[in-house]
Amino acid sequence: MTTFNELNISQPIMKALENMGFEEATPIQAETIPLAIDGNDVIGQAQTGTGKTAAFGIPMLEKIDANQKKIQGLVVAPTRELAVQVAEEINRLGKGKGIRTMSVFGGQQMDRQIKALKDGPQIVVATPGRLLDHMRRKTIRTDHIKTAVLDEADEMLNMGFIEDIRDILKNIPDDRQTLLFSATMPKEIRDIATNLMNSPKEAKVKAKEMTVKNIDQYFIEIPEKHKFDTLTNHLDIYAPGLAIVFTRTKKRVDEVTDGLQTRGFRAEGIHGDLTQGKRMSVLNKFKNNRVDVLVATDVAARGLDISGVTHVYNFDIPQDPEGYVHRIGRTGRAGRTGEAISFITPREMAHLHLIEKVTKSKMKRMGPPTFQEARRGQQQVAADKLRKTIDKQELQEYHETASELLQDHDSVSVVAAALKMLTKERRNAPVNISSVQPISVKKAQNSRNNKGGKPGNKKFYGKRRQGGGHKQGGQGRNQGGRNQGGRNRKGNDQRNQNNRKPSN
Numbered sequence: 001m002t003t004f005n006e007l008n009i010s011q012p013i014m015k016a017l018e019n020m021g022f023e024e025a026t027p028i029q030a031e032t033i034p035l036a037i038d039g040n041d042v043i044g045q046a047q048t049g050t051g052k053t054a055a056f057g058i059p060m061l062e063k064i065d066a067n068q069k070k071i072q073g074l075v076v077a078p079t080r081e082l083a084v085q086v087a088e089e090i091n092r093l094g095k096g097k098g099i100r101t102m103s104v105f106g107g108q109q110m111d112r113q114i115k116a117l118k119d120g121p122q123i124v125v126a127t128p129g130r131l132l133d134h135m136r137r138k139t140i141r142t143d144h145i146k147t148a149v150l151d152e153a154d155e156m157l158n159m160g161f162i163e164d165i166r167d168i169l170k171n172i173p174d175d176r177q178t179l180l181f182s183a184t185m186p187k188e189i190r191d192i193a194t195n196l197m198n199s200p201k202e203a204k205v206k207a208k209e210m211t212v213k214n215i216d217q218y219f220i221e222i223p224e225k226h227k228f229d230t231l232t233n234h235l236d237i238y239a240p241g242l243a244i245v246f247t248r249t250k251k252r253v254d255e256v257t258d259g260l261q262t263r264g265f266r267a268e269g270i271h272g273d274l275t276q277g278k279r280m281s282v283l284n285k286f287k288n289n290r291v292d293v294l295v296a297t298d299v300a301a302r303g304l305d306i307s308g309v310t311h312v313y314n315f316d317i318p319q320d321p322e323g324y325v326h327r328i329g330r331t332g333r334a335g336r337t338g339e340a341i342s343f344i345t346p347r348e349m350a351h352l353h354l355i356e357k358v359t360k361s362k363m364k365r366m367g368p369p370t371f372q373e374a375r376r377g378q379q380q381v382a383a384d385k386l387r388k389t390i391d392k393q394e395l396q397e398y399h400e401t402a403s404e405l406l407q408d409h410d411s412v413s414v415v416a417a418a419l420k421m422l423t424k425e426r427r428n429a430p431v432n433i434s435s436v437q438p439i440s441v442k443k444a445q446n447s448r449n450n451k452g453g454k455p456g457n458k459k460f461y462g463k464r465r466q467g468g469g470h471k472q473g474g475q476g477r478n479q480g481g482r483n484q485g486g487r488n489r490k491g492n493d494q495r496n497q498n499n500r501k502p503s504n
């Protein structure tokens with residue numbers, strides 16, 4: 001274990017680390033902070049939730065002159081929510097040194113941003129599109145930037161962003177330091193990265209698996225049309241603290257969210273078509289426990305650090321193994337435990353094995369929970385409430401009424417009635433989710449190979465039919481209707497609809 005003291009960190013930042021409750025450096029921090037403080041370009045790869053933000057944030061802050069009100073550090077991140085979060089963490093780290101960090105992203109009023117930039121933050125955390133916009137208008141000047149960071153580097157150098165990133169880096173002085181971080185770094189992307197950097201040092205925290213050990217990984221083999229009932233049954237039985245449900249398309253985010261709300265869950269959806277204000281308010285509600293289930297596209301897969309996420313569901317299996325790693329990494333962060341449950345249609349079993357092979361981890365098979373088990377689960381939640389109330393021992397004033405009840409009824413009936421009143425009985429209204437095509441291994445592999453290929457060579461998903469919905473309602477298996485998705489497959493490809501390149 002390495003203490004921050006051993007890493008030659010300055011006093012104001014040491015103080016901030018103490019305030020944040022960081023006692024020891026994580027392995028990626030221990031490895032990359034000295035390299036970066038020495039001025040090297042660094043490619044840092046380590047599992048999700050292991051403190052990469054501070055690993056680049058600390059050395060960047062160490063280089064900054066707080067008296068100079070010029071942008072000296074730049075972090076580029078793929079989504080708006082991540083830009084905000086990273087800016088918050090660096091602000092906390094840099095506060096004692098008097099360094100201000102500002103986030104800049106699309107969907108926010110330009111004139112307000114420009115005004116805030118005039119106040120002279122020393123660090124800017126931005127999404128690529130809006131950053132380029134400011135660079136063209138000269139409302140962000142790059143000539144004093146000493147450190148440039150690509151957070152989620154592989155995503156940023158992926159086809160959707162690569163040209164933007166090249167444009168951004170071209171405009172930053174050559175003697176800058178460049179730091180690239182991610183939990184995943186496919187070889188093709190690493191090669192592109194190396195070309196943009198100056199003899200980078202690679203810091204890779206050695207781990208057998210790409211995923212962290214403290215996430216228990218499961219899969220449930222389930223036909224498309226039973227997914228929704230399986231999800232609500234599972235949520236009822238395991239009553240997770242906070243859960244994130246990933247679906248493949250924005251439309252399915254909306255449908256699954258509506259369905260969960262119909263069945264009485266506190267659920268909200270997040271995807272790239274929502275206004276910035278709505279995206280932020282949904283995320284804040286989730287962080288403040290006013291929403292229990294967040295339904296999302298991959299826009300929420302990378303980097304987001306929300307404490308209390310106990311369960312991640314892949315309602316639809318992700319296309320890339322890397323996507324899988326990032327999605328499930330929203331739980332089991334900073335040493336906590338978590339569970340990841342992936343729904344796999346029978347045709348997608350080969351894709352599951354591909355993910356297992358690339359990530360070098362195994363998912364355990366789990367049977368789909370039944371409606372009866374879900375009911376038991378709901379009752380267990382109610383029974384736990386009773387137990388907790390008994391433990392508090394503040395029941396004296398109820399004893400007389402309780403004794404009267406027990407004179408007229410047997411004890412099991414009385415307790416059963418109390419349980420019934422306390423049980424959140426789910427309304428089992430039918431829910432309509434439109435179908436998607438299963439993912440095939442061949443297309444997934446093509447997509448992997450396409451990454452970082454020729455310009456214009458976009459990532460593709462297999463064609464998916466958006467139309468015909470399945471009714472998912474009622475008692476698990478007892479559904480009529482066949483899986484329509486499988487019957488309408490066509491060979492040709494279609495641009496993915498999963499907001500690959502989130503609009504900034």
Ligand SMILES: Nc1ncnc2c1ncn2[C@@H]1O[C@H](COP(=O)(O)OP(=O)(O)OP(=O)(O)O)[C@@H](O)[C@H]1O
Binds near residue numbers: 025051054
């Ligand atoms: N040394 C440390 N001690 C304790 N907690 C830490 C330490 N470093 C970071 N953390 C906390 O761990 C959590 C995860 O950190 P962070 O978001 O930087 O992870 P990450 O490696 O960037 O993950 P991802 O790959 O998902 O982006 C955060 O809440 C952060 O504040």
Ligand SMILES: [Mg+2]
Binds near residue numbers: 053303
């Ligand atoms: Mg991160």
